[in-house]
Amino acid sequence: MTSTTGSVKSPAKGSAKGDRSIGFIPEWLERLDRPVTTYYVLVGVTTVLVGFGLIMVLSASAVTSLSETDSGSAYSIFFSQLIFAVVGMVALLIASRMSVSMWKKLALPVLLVGLVLQALVFTPLGIGVKGNRNWLNFGVMTMQPSELLKVGLALSGGLILSTKRKQLGRVGHALVPYVFPVGMLSLGLVLLGHDLGTVLIMAAIVGGVLFTAGVPGRFFAMSAASFAVIAVIFVVTSPNRLGRFDVWLGRDRDQFGAARQTIHGRYALADGGWFGLGLGGSREKWAWLSEPHNDFIFAIIGEELGLPGTIMVLVLFVVLALACYRLVMRSSDFFVRIATAGIMSWIVVQAMINVGAVIGLLPVIGVPLPFVSSGGSSLVTTMLALGILLSFARAEPGCAKALAARPSLIKRSFAVLPKRRSRP
Template identity: 35%
Template sequence: MADLFSAERIEKSSADFALAGVLLLLLGVGLSMLFSSSFYWAQKLVQDPYFFFKRQMIWVLVGLVSGFVASRISIEFLKRSVPWLLLLTLGAMALTFVPGIGTMYLGARRWVFAFGFSFQPSELVKLSLIIYLAYILERKSDRFDDPVNSLLPPFIVVVFFATLIYLQNDYSTSMFVLIICATLFFIARVPLRYFLTVGITVIPFAALLLLTREHRVKRIIAFLYPQIDPAGIGYQVMASQNALANGGLWGRGIGESVRKLGGLPEAHSDFVFAIVGEELGFVGVMLVLALFLYLGYRGFRISFYARDRFRSILAFGLTASLVFQALLNMGVVAGLVPATGITLPFFSAGGSSILISMIMCGLLLNLSRTSTPNLEEV
């Protein structure tokens, strides 16, 4: 335990306060909108309007503690923990296939249930692979001209975990993981010719897998032609767009959404951003978008000024995962992207998402301590 928290960062002892501020704002606004979007459904489902909010607060408290630990942990200890982290992640993923522990819900086997709570291990996969790739790509950065020994092993690890996620019937998350990992290979300066070689194989195969399940095909049709079945496959897309449009410039007011009263499925989860638009209007939507973009700016700045390749790749991966996921969710709600089932960080109901997001944020604050120039300056 002596090296778990070290004083290796004497030259810069304080974290990026601007980053911490935007994270707290996102968390506060997100919790407010979660309560507003969930109380009606919670009352209808379990006769407790605070049900989803209380469960989310439990995870937030766990996330705050975990994020604080992540913000103080020794980076060298984190590097040495990579093999154990991968094993832990593999074990958690395996549990989803164990009867009685992993449970099928809405056609997918993504969750582990225990003691009245559920956890989605694919969220942990995102974090683990980002840390793993930062570690392994730094170690092998001088051997990229030997791809069999330097790049093939991490590529296999990434594809293996993405395949496990796919086998849970979670195509969207598996593709998201592959895309985030691909950006890390790119940031690590892997030669472009390797991307072309892999892309020729992976992209057509991924497109083929997309068409192997009926519900995925229906999502594409609903995205392209929602009006052909407005009461069926196109309902959710059109309902979310209507919610955004109904908000106008200033919104109907917090708590005044109409669509959350049963008119929009998953209003407290995947489509909570539609409720943001309806209650806070265009101004609120732009403010939330600005907060995520500013989070991206601070995070990518940490990556740019990192003292070594590991910290740079890690900061970039953590930031990309949070911001790209947010933009993807917003795109789905606005009808710009087919429905994915991917949540909006800090806003959507879901303990796994908020916990992993806060650990990622803690690590970003940790990395900001060793970045130059002084990242407290805007």
């Protein structure tokens, strides 16, 4: 028998480059597999979304600022949003520098603070906005405590379910204590304020957390049926919500009544066409669309920037979701995986509901577009959530070491300057 040992020839010394081009993994794909990829993708997407959101808020809110604010300035809403963006950036930077172990310690305190603040909504500090009692007025500022509850639900879900990882095959351990009482208490307090849109987002967080933890599928079937019954009850018992469903189903086409937002949102998208009317050129923001800088800012994006602008926004959220998915798959910490899935479910589902309402696929529920719509509580908490994800990304094996070895932006900037010659 002839031996096959040594029958495979070793590659030539100069063929390494050629082998890489015909290998299984291209060079550009190898770069995406680096430990710092998730970190930089999250930083890049967040920066673009927040910056783009500020530009669109400035464009969409100018008319509203002039007509509905006491300042007489076209920039009042924009400056308010800019201040919240700065606060959110500080929160993001602080959160990104905290360790995973610290977030495990803060998970329950964040949840408890959110629950207490949400309960204060039903005291004299609480105020109602368009039929929803979900705001706190502290005089110098107002806030929506349910936004902090979203962070608490994601973090506490990671903490509770990671400690019960081996028992999650039994529904009782999956339900107690995360679903009962934590989840039900959180959703119940918000539901008492009649904010069904926020409840849907929070339910998506709970569902994403449980799914990632590996809870049996039969639990989701039972929960979906129960939640659907509750949602139907809240819709049929509220004339406002029932009117929104009539608009969505086409029964109400009064453009000066309940259907005004939906109809003029579609007008805006239709006016934008393929390439838009140009930044600042929206017609619908001139008192036709009542929420151009908030819930219906996506319509203004389509009107001013056309199809490329709307597709860019959708692509950014898809990239954000892929970065979160990559973080879930590459992390060995069960807490990180579950909490990341909760935050991803929050941001992605909220974006889907907002865009779906604008284009007519869903009824108008009244949730902002994350990072883009005007609103201080939403912007600050979503940036805080991204800071938490950056903290998790830094904990990815090899990421912190690679970031530490990379010179800072300031050092790289000064490195291109010519060095001063020393005097003889």
